[in-house]
Amino acid sequence: MRRRTFAASLGAAAALAAAVPSTAHAKSRGRCEDAYTWRNAVVNGGGYVPGIVFNETEADLIYARTDIGGLYRWQEATQTWKPLLDWVGWENWGYSGVVSVATDPVEPNRVYAAVGTYTNDWDPGSGAVVHSDDYGKTWGVAELPFKQGGNMPGRGMGERLAVDPADNAVVYLGAPNGNGLWRSRDHGRTWARVEEFPVTGTFVQDPSSDYSDDEQGVIWIDFDLVGGRIFVGVADPDDPLYVSEDRGATWQPVPGATAALGSADGNRTIPKQAAFDHENGHLFVVTGWDPGPYNGGPATGRGGSIQRLSLATGEWTDVTPSYNPIGTIPGFGGLTVDRRSPGTLMAATQNNWWPDEIVYRSTDSGATWQTSWDYVWDANWSWPPERTDRFTMDNTGSPWLTFGNADDGPAYAVKHGWMIDALAIDPHDSDRIMWGTGATIWGTERLTEWDAQGALVGWDDAAGRQVALPIEPFTVAVRVEGLEETAVQDIAALGGTVVTAMGDLGGFVHTDLDEASMMIRRPNWTSGRSVDFAGLNRDVIVGSGDVEGETDGHVGVSTDGGATWLTTTRLTGIAGGANGGTVAVSADGAVIVWTPGDGATAPVFSTDLGQTWSTVSGLPAGALVRADRAAAKRLYAYAAGAFYASSDGGRTFKSTGASGLPATGPVDFRAVPEKRGNLWLVGGEADALYGMWRSTDGGARWKRVRDFEEADAIGFGKGHGRHGHSAIYTSAKARGVRGIWRSTDEGQSWDRINDDAHQWAWTGKAVAGDPEVYGRVYIATNGRGLIYGDIAD
Known part of the structure; x- marks a missing residue:
């Protein structure tokens, strides 16, 4: 089996030209003389997109996973998404639920998806990892001895699949319900449990529900490219983070992780997502009291936090934004860093139901944050306040995203979204970001204009009131064309x-x-x-x-x-x-x-x-x-x-x-x-x-x-x-x-x-x-x- 390193593949990508196999028309009697072409009636989105993943090596190679509607690959020339799992048939319908996707940074033609829709008896089949060597044109299937939950609670956490950039034949998979950490050494063809990994992630959202009683398991795997370490996030407030310094042979709990990510503050949170800033030597982790995607914060206290680990010193720093226009931050969903601008990271709330979600941005490694929108109060602090925004939302092509509503004060008809777990800055272009919601994908190619805008709100001493500072908003628009996810x-x-x-x-x-x-x-x-x-x-x-x-x-x-x-x-x-x-x-x-x-x-x-x-x-x-x-x-x-x-x-x-x-x-x-x-x-x-x-x-x-x-x-x-x-x-x-x-x-x-x-x-x-x-x-x-x-x- 050919093995290559990440370093040896930077700037290069192998592309295979195999076609999707098809069969002649089956028949009951006689032969069908009519070949068919197939399309979607256009809705544009319509369902939850819990994951968007950019390839680190090949520009414009992007995958979007859905909870019940399969996997898609971005087509830059047409600015549309291409469905990749339409070959999934009736007997294995659960493969249309995608719990994780991994795109190979060494050989970008390789892509993997962990599939399986429900972990309860709604889906009679077990999960699988499907693997492709040609950008998703053709697929192989590696069946697993356990179920996976592409449409279960926690499906926006992760990614649970990850390709080892030091040896891309090695792929890791985090599993739910006591199944622990799994590993393939042959590009996803066969899988075995990593017996050395000591924990399984026993956090359960709701033990009384047949739908929400999953043990959330091993949530994500990520790699320290500078230090050569492997980090694994676990759904366990008492044991939330592990590291291996010998390529997965042995594993140890990360010092201070329980206090920073888990149960020390009394909220019993879990590490939902993570992102590396390799240049500055930081690992960022967002936590939440709930795996999502539906619930917000607890009735009292903080719903989640953003924590920063110094890879050099092992010191943890709480870099949670201190400000939410409506009060307490309910919790966090998506997290992303800018690979081309070290120190820049972004995070999204989950679920800031009214009036809107908030997207946060920091350019100083989380020391300070700016919000995507803010309130402007008059001298009497009258309710509702006005709202000022860094960007406008363009729903052209998806007019239904108003859901028949009109703007109601600060609650706009067209929102930043909800259930924002998928949040990704393009590693090749600091101006491009995409995020997934419960209904669509939003995106822009003007993101860095944010940094020139400065503050959104100032103070007028003479009037004794807040004022919206003059900024030139950029546009965020629908980026979901071709992805159809309605039931x-x-x-x-x-x-x-x-x-x-x-x-x-x-x-x-x-x-x-x-x-x-x-x-x-x-x-x-x-x-x-x-x-x-x-x-x-x-x-x-x-x-x-x-x-x-x-x-x-x-x-x-x-x-x-x-x-x-x-x-x-x-x-x-x-x-x-x-x-x-x-x-x-x-x-x-x-x-x-x-x-x-x-x-x-x-x-x-x-x-x-x-x-x-x-x-x-x-x-x-x-x-x-x-x-x-x-x-x-x-x-x-x-x-x-x-x-x-x-x-x-x-x-x-x-x-x-x-x-x-x-x-x-x-x-x-x-x-x-x-x-x-x-x-x-x-x-x-x-x-x-x-x-x-x-x-x-x-x-x-x-x-x-x-x-x-x-x-x-x-x-x-x-x-x-x-x-x-x-x-x-x-x-x-x-x-x-x-x-x-x-x-x-x-x-x-x-x-x-x-x-x-x-x-x-x-x-x-x-x-x-x-x-x-x-x-x-x-x-x-x-x-x-x-x-x-x-x-x-």
């Missing part, structure tokens, strides 16, 4: 307009798939759950979602094709929160039927656009309701293996007496647009009834489609030819092959239209064809946004 819950493809329900963001209306056009904000869904449209009047669209507060109803309605929306009446007894459920609208748009998501309330219907609701007769709580696309009075429902039909616009339902349908597991069904009573049903669960069924008589009788041993989502689009039956699309498994399948002959034959390079992990929520563009299909992913495919020219 799509449902799709309504109307032809020219696509409406989606999305986790965490509510919903979007796309009239142009290349623009992040409109976020649905009335009602103000915290997460969208379902969308539907009237089959005979596509101007009528309905959606449901989770809501907060007591104002908005769970259902929203548009009568102008999605251009404007209105909320509906909150149903008595149904609280906010995760109760969005599912909603359907009759083919003529006259009746809305909503199934609340509380699991205890029977479906309700409305004939006045949701202003009043009445209980549906004949359906149990939780029943899934869909409308016939061609018959205005016909609606259908499914619950626990039983199928129901309504002939009076959804007011009453009766069982069809159908048998042979799956009684357990998630089930969906959809109606064919042009044929009354023509239905397709998918779902079930492994080790039970699971697959696809078809009915041509309104659900009275069902025939199983034997092509598929598993099927999870189904939809319809424009048929082939002037009078062709709708094309059918499904996310399913045929002959052991998972994929996106299409039939153009009413299900007589099926062709897989995606390939092994385009799998997008889990695609079981929804698919939909376009009613006006033959061959176009929309695919809901859980973290890679809305994917759509077209037949290649």
